[in-house]
Amino acid sequence: MSGPWWRIGWRNLGRNPRRSLFTAGGLAVGYAAVVVMTGLGRGMVAEMIGNGTGILSGQLQVHAEGYLPERSVHETIGGREGIDVDALVGAVAADPTVSAAAPRLYGGGLVSAGDHTLAAGFVGIDPAREPAVSAIMAAGETGRLPGAGENELWIGREMARQLDVDAGDIVVVVAPAADGSLGNDLFTVAGVFRSGLGDVDASVAFIPLDALQQLMALPPGRVHEVAARIADPWDAAAAEERLLGELATDFPGTAPRAWNRFQPEMVEYAALFESMEWVIIVVVFIMAVFGVANTMLMATFERRREFALLLAIGTTPGVILRSVIWEAFVLGVVSLTLGAILTFPVLVWWHNAPPDMSWLYGDFTMAGGLIRPVLRVEYPPEMMVLGAVALFATALLAAVLPAYRAGRLPPADTLAGR
Amino acid sequence: MTHEPTAVTTAAPAVRTKGLWKIFEHDGIVVEAVRDVDLTIERGDFVVLAGPSGSGKTTLLNMIGGLSRPSRGRIEVDGRDITDLTESRLARWRLDRVGFVFQAYNLLPVLTALENAEFTMLLRGIPPEERRSRVEELFAEIGMEGLEGRRPGKLSGGQQQRVAIARAVVGEPALVLADEPTANLDSKTSDGLIDLMSRFNRELGTTFIFATHDTELMRRARRFIRLVDGRVVEDERRDAPA
Ligand SMILES: Nc1ncnc2c1ncn2[C@@H]1O[C@H](COP(=O)(O)OP(=O)(O)OP(=O)(O)O)[C@@H](O)[C@H]1O
Ligand SMILES: [Mg+2]
Numbered sequence: 001m002s003g004p005w006w007r008i009g010w011r012n013l014g015r016n017p018r019r020s021l022f023t024a025g026g027l028a029v030g031y032a033a034v035v036v037m038t039g040l041g042r043g044m045v046a047e048m049i050g051n052g053t054g055i056l057s058g059q060l061q062v063h064a065e066g067y068l069p070e071r072s073v074h075e076t077i078g079g080r081e082g083i084d085v086d087a088l089v090g091a092v093a094a095d096p097t098v099s100a101a102a103p104r105l106y107g108g109g110l111v112s113a114g115d116h117t118l119a120a121g122f123v124g125i126d127p128a129r130e131p132a133v134s135a136i137m138a139a140g141e142t143g144r145l146p147g148a149g150e151n152e153l154w155i156g157r158e159m160a161r162q163l164d165v166d167a168g169d170i171v172v173v174v175a176p177a178a179d180g181s182l183g184n185d186l187f188t189v190a191g192v193f194r195s196g197l198g199d200v201d202a203s204v205a206f207i208p209l210d211a212l213q214q215l216m217a218l219p220p221g222r223v224h225e226v227a228a229r230i231a232d233p234w235d236a237a238a239a240e241e242r243l244l245g246e247l248a249t250d251f252p253g254t255a256p257r258a259w260n261r262f263q264p265e266m267v268e269y270a271a272l273f274e275s276m277e278w279v280i281i282v283v284v285f286i287m288a289v290f291g292v293a294n295t296m297l298m299a300t301f302e303r304r305r306e307f308a309l310l311l312a313i314g315t316t317p318g319v320i321l322r323s324v325i326w327e328a329f330v331l332g333v334v335s336l337t338l339g340a341i342l343t344f345p346v347l348v349w350w351h352n353a354p355p356d357m358s359w360l361y362g363d364f365t366m367a368g369g370l371i372r373p374v375l376r377v378e379y380p381p382e383m384m385v386l387g388a389v390a391l392f393a394t395a396l397l398a399a400v401l402p403a404y405r406a407g408r409l410p411p412a413d414t415l416a417g418r
Numbered sequence: 419m420t421h422e423p424t425a426v427t428t429a430a431p432a433v434r435t436k437g438l439w440k441i442f443e444h445d446g447i448v449v450e451a452v453r454d455v456d457l458t459i460e461r462g463d464f465v466v467l468a469g470p471s472g473s474g475k476t477t478l479l480n481m482i483g484g485l486s487r488p489s490r491g492r493i494e495v496d497g498r499d500i501t502d503l504t505e506s507r508l509a510r511w512r513l514d515r516v517g518f519v520f521q522a523y524n525l526l527p528v529l530t531a532l533e534n535a536e537f538t539m540l541l542r543g544i545p546p547e548e549r550r551s552r553v554e555e556l557f558a559e560i561g562m563e564g565l566e567g568r569r570p571g572k573l574s575g576g577q578q579q580r581v582a583i584a585r586a587v588v589g590e591p592a593l594v595l596a597d598e599p600t601a602n603l604d605s606k607t608s609d610g611l612i613d614l615m616s617r618f619n620r621e622l623g624t625t626f627i628f629a630t631h632d633t634e635l636m637r638r639a640r641r642f643i644r645l646v647d648g649r650v651v652e653d654e655r656r657d658a659p660a
Contacts, residue, residue: 004533004540008526008528008529011528011529012528014528015527015528305523306523306526306527309520309523309524309525309526310526311485311509312483312485312512312518312520313512313513313517313518313537313538313585314509314510314511314512314513314514314516314538314541315509315513315541316505316506316509316510316513317505317506317509318506319541410486411485411486412476412477412480412485412486413486415485415520415523416476
C-alpha cells in the first residue's frame with residue numbers, strides 16, 4: 001500500500017505548493033539551525049580544547065605520581081636520581097596516537113632589566129623537541145627560539161614591554177635552586193612571542209632545559225614533565241590508559257595524565273555544550289511541531305469531503321490515518337532535502353573558511369583555552385542524523401491529530417456538507 | 419424476527435430492513451428522517467427511491483450502505499446483518515460489497531480517471547495489471563477511452579459520473595447505491611448514464627438503488643418506492659423493465 005499513498009501524498013502536497021513549501025521550508029530551516037548551531041558549538045569546543053591543550057600544555061603529560069596538584073619543584077620524575085629523559089620521551093612518543101613528546105622543567109624567579117624587575121615562571125624546554133608539541137613555539141614575533149645549552153630566554157610580548165627589552169637585550173635571571181641556594185645569571189633575550197594568552201604573555205619565560213637545570217642546580221636527568229602531542233584530543237584518554245601500562249615497568253612512579261585530568265574545566269565546558277545541543281534540537285523541533293500540525297490540520301480540514309468519500313467507498317479509518325501519515329512522511333522527505341540543500345554548502349564553506357570576526361571581538365579565553373575571533377564550525381555527524389530523525393518525528397507527530405481526525409469523520413454528514 | 423423459509427444464504431435478498439428508524443436531534447429539535455421502514459430488495463433489482471426533498475431518501479440509502487447507523491431496527495445486506503459492525507469492519511464490508519455513486523465530489527482530484535476507477539481494487543490488493551486491464555475494458559465500454567490519464571478537473575460532469583459508475587461496478591459489488599447520480603447534468607448526458615447503469619444491471623446482475631428526483635430515472639425503475647416524511651407511502655413493482 002505504500003506506493004499509491006506516497007504518490008497521493010506527494011500530489012496532495014502539490015495542490016497547495018506555496019503552503020507545502022512554506023511548511024517544508026520551516027522544517028528545513030529548523031534542521032539547518034540545529035546542524036549549524038551545534039556545528040558552531042562544536043567548533044567553539046574544539047577551538048577551546050585544541051588551543052587549550054595545543055598551545056602549551058599538550059594533550060597528555062607524564063609526571064611523577066606526587067607532582068600534581070602541588071607542583072613542588074622537588075617532585076621530579078624518578079625522584080632525586082632522575083631518569084633517562086631520552087628513554088622516557090621515546091617511550092611516550094612510541095604510543096600510536098602520540099605524534100611528539102618533549103621534556104620540561106618548571107621553576108620560578110625574578111627577571112630584571114635596568115630598573116625593572118618582574119616575577120616570572122620558567123619553563124625549561126628542549127628547543128629541538130618542544131616545537132613539535134606546543135604551538136606557542138610558533139608564536140615568535142621578534143628574534144628566534146632560545147638555543148640548547150645557551151643562557152637564552154624567550155619571553156612574551158607583555159613581559160618584554162614591562163621590562164622594556166626586546167630580542168638581543170641582556171637580563172638578569174634569579175631563581176631559587178634545588179639545593180637551597182639562589183641561582184642567578186645573565187641571560188640574553190633570544191626572542192619575544194605573543195600567544196594571545198594574557199598570563200603567559202606577561203609572566204612565562206622559556207629557557208633551554210639544560211640552562212634552567214644549571215641555574216636551579218639540577219642534574220640533566222631531572223625534569224618535571226614529559227608533554228605529548230596527540231592530534232585528536234579525544235584520543236588522549238585512551239593513550240593515557242595505554243601508557244599507564246607501558247610505563248609501569250621501566251618508569252615506576254610515573255603518572256600519565258590526559259588533558260581532561262589536568263584541565264577538567266574544559267571537560268565541563270564540553271559537557272555543557274553537549275547538553276545545549278539537546279536543548280537546541282528539542283526547542284527547534286517543538287516549535288516546528290505546532291507549525292506543521294497547524295498546516296496539516298488546515299490541509300486535512302479542507303479535504304474532509306475527500307476523506308468522507310474515501311471512507312464511503314471502503315477505505316478503513318486506519319488506512320486513512322496512515323495515508324495522512326504518509327503525506328507527512330513525504331513532507332518530511334521534501335523538508336530534509338531542502339534542509340540538506342540549505343545546510344551542507346553553508347556548513348562546508350563555514351568549516352573550510354571560518355569567517356573572521358575580529359572586527360567584532362578579539363581573542364578571548366574559555367576555561368583557559370584561547371578562542372580566536374573566528375566562527376569555527378566542526379561537522380556534527382550525529383546531529384546531522386539526529387536532526388533528520390527529529391525532523392521526521394516532528395512531521396509525523398504533527399500529522400497524528402489531523403490523521404486521527406480524518407479517519408474519524410462521519411462520512412454521511414461530511415459528504416452532505418454538514 | 420420471522421424466518422422466511424426462502425431466506426437461505428444463497429437466496430438472501432440484496433437488502434432487508436426491519437423496523438428501521440433514523441432520528442436526528444439537534445438543539446432539542448427532533449427530526450424523524452426515516453420511520454419504521456421494512457423493506458426487502460431482491461438481488462439484481464433496479465430500484466428508485468423517490469419523494470419530496472427531506473423525505474428521507476438519502477438517510478435511508480446511507481443506512482443501507484453503512485454510512486450512518488440506524489437509531490432503531492436492523493439492516494441485512496446480502497444476507498449479512500451490518501447493524502452492529504464497527505467502523506473499520508463496515509468500511510471493509512463496503513469495499514467488498516457496495517458501490518457508491520454520489521451527486522458530486524465523487525472522485526479524488528489528485529488521481530487520474532483511471533486511478534480513481536481502480537481505487538477500490540487497489541484497496542483490495544488486486545494486482546496492478548489486472549486492475550488496469552479491467553478498468554481499460556470498462557472505459558472502452560463507457561466511452562472513456564483515451565481519457566484514462568485525465569484528472570477529474572479536466573473531465574466534464576458526465577465524464578466524471580461515468581468514472582464514478584465504473585468505480586462502483588468494477589468490483590462487482592452486491593449493491594450499488596446512487597444518490598442523485600444524474601442531478602446537475604443535462605438530460606442527454608443523464609439519459610446516457612441511466613442507459614449505462616441499466617446495462618450494468620442487466621449484464622452484471624448488479625443491484626442498483628437510487629435516490630432521485632429524475633423523472634426519466636423513475637420511469638426506468640423496475641421498482642418504485644415513494645417516501646414521504648420518512649415513511650414508505652408507495653411501493654410499486656413494474657415488470658416492464660428499464
Ligand atoms: N445529520 C443530520 N442532522 C439533522 N437532520 C438531518 C441530518 N441528515 C438529514 N437530516 C434531516 O432528515 C430529513 C431527511 O433528509 P434526507 O437528506 O434524507 O432527505 P432527502 O429525501 O434525501 O432529501 P433531498 O431530496 O433534498 O436530497 C431532512 O429533514 C433533513 O433535514
Ligand atoms: Mg438526498
